[in-house]
Amino acid sequence: MGKSKRNSPKPGGNRAQRLAERKAALEQATQSVTRPFEGLAAECDLVALREFVPSATATLKLAPEVAAERPVVLATVLPGAVAALVRAGDEPSGYVGAQVQYQGDDPAADIAAAILWTQSAEAGDSLQAAQSVAGGPRLADVIDPGADLELTVHQDFDWWVPEGVQPDPQVAATIEQAKQAIMPSARLDLGADAIGAPWWVDAGEKAHVRWVRPENEDDLMLALARLHASGGLHMGEGSRFAGSFRTHGLLVPVFDLDPERHANEWIGAAKEFGARLAAAVAVDAPLSAEERRSRDGLRSRQVTLR
Template identity: 85%
Template sequence: MGKSKRNTPKPGGNRAQRLAERKVAQEQAAQSVVRPFEGLAAECDLVALREFVPSATATLKLSADVAAERSVVLSTVLPGAVAALVRAGEQPVGYVGVQVQTQSEDPASDIAASILWTQSAEPGDSLTAASIAPGGPRLADVIDPGADLELTVHQDFDWWVPEGVQPDPQVAATIEQAKQAIMPSARLDLGPDAVGAAWWVDAGEKAHIRWVRPEDEDALMLALARLHAAGALQLGEGSRFAGSFRTHGLLVPVFDLDPERHPDEWVDAAKEFGAKLTAAVAVDAPLTAEERRSRDGLRSRQVTLR
């Protein structure tokens, strides 16, 4: 009997295609900027705004080297997830989104290009995708690298429409639909000495704190392992360490929380934990056997966002 066609080896085209796709993926990974916002005082908040904050804005402090014609508002997401737009008015204002439809391997350069675009675009224009030139300005060249973001956290998207303007029915329906999907969020105010950016979110059955940290990933993982082995990897009663994820070259610990408590009720516990974590990062002694087991367990629960 002849062999079934299903079991007959196929020409090597599929294998060649898989190898080609793998090569493309490897080249893209090699070109991507691992830590795009490194060196910026607002690095941790920029990562948070790109990855999980639903609705927030901040007026940027532009670099002295930029001939600023109008102010620029950094936004989590703009209508249609466009890269930027210029809002018409007596004083036109540029808006730049960080959660966009199309992006390059260097999101910091995308944002820089979008900021510069807002300075010459006509009021009412929008930019679907940023266009960056090789060797072009990076974000640290366009904004003040030492400035923190003065954030306004919104629980809706009403800011998509200028105050006093009545949106047309289609826009109003889009805003209402987005509002229904939003999860209440807040940035914890942990004081001027706090490290990183701790963001609270009410996800329904549980609340979470996602704490974007600026330390080297490996050093932070070791510190988390030390605290875990000591039984100190939590924010007190009603909290539980849920795991961590890696994104934009940073490690983000995540805690599950009692959703009945207001975000401000976690501030004191977060400050205490933050001090312990910073101290643990500074320890350079080898891990104990128990700490190594903790590290291995924590790594097994870690995911990477791309």
């Protein structure tokens, strides 16, 4: 009748091996920094640049403790998704990438290591992966933590090549290919008192606003639930709450928008929603039954990027 398969080894290794693999995965998750940019005035924009903004740059204000040999520009992504490079020229500048090919457990430490690398590298050099070390400098140690980012949003990647320089055919083809895939984006300017970083993008059939918020995730979810239950979870006519996602320790509400309207046409509605949300965050009363149902529904549509 043949041997019973009940005690036969199962695919994927024995139990001890599976437990070891699970333990290693848990240790790696524990080592990852949950909220890497916490404490920085530019936290919300840093999260946006790292996760979904296609093309933007900002010259960083370095900390006085950093012996700055050259200026440093933070960019969404650099050619080849390298961690950093030093552009050749009469006045070489350092560039560091937010979206990189090789990612460590602490993005703030990686970007800090890349910034420091640009100060000693030779013009024309590039850094494939940042070499941060445990206990070493983090981003708050090498830039002014109280400074916002003075962003320049680009609708192409022509800035990859210095002005007046003719790229070789391969580089030109890469830039053109990237340009064809880029989606028009804009940072909504809601004024100095605005909370978080609202980013608009034209995705074709729909436009979206992804609003990176600095509040505690649980507190923000409760506020969204209150607005949902009261019918205030929207950005005016032509908008619809699409859901939210979690990344780098922050919660990001997302709204679908009428693509026929330009980004600037949503500024008024965004200000009104921001005021409603701030008021809802300030409420500390327990949720009503309807608000609890709204919270459970919103959580069921939430995803986690990292």
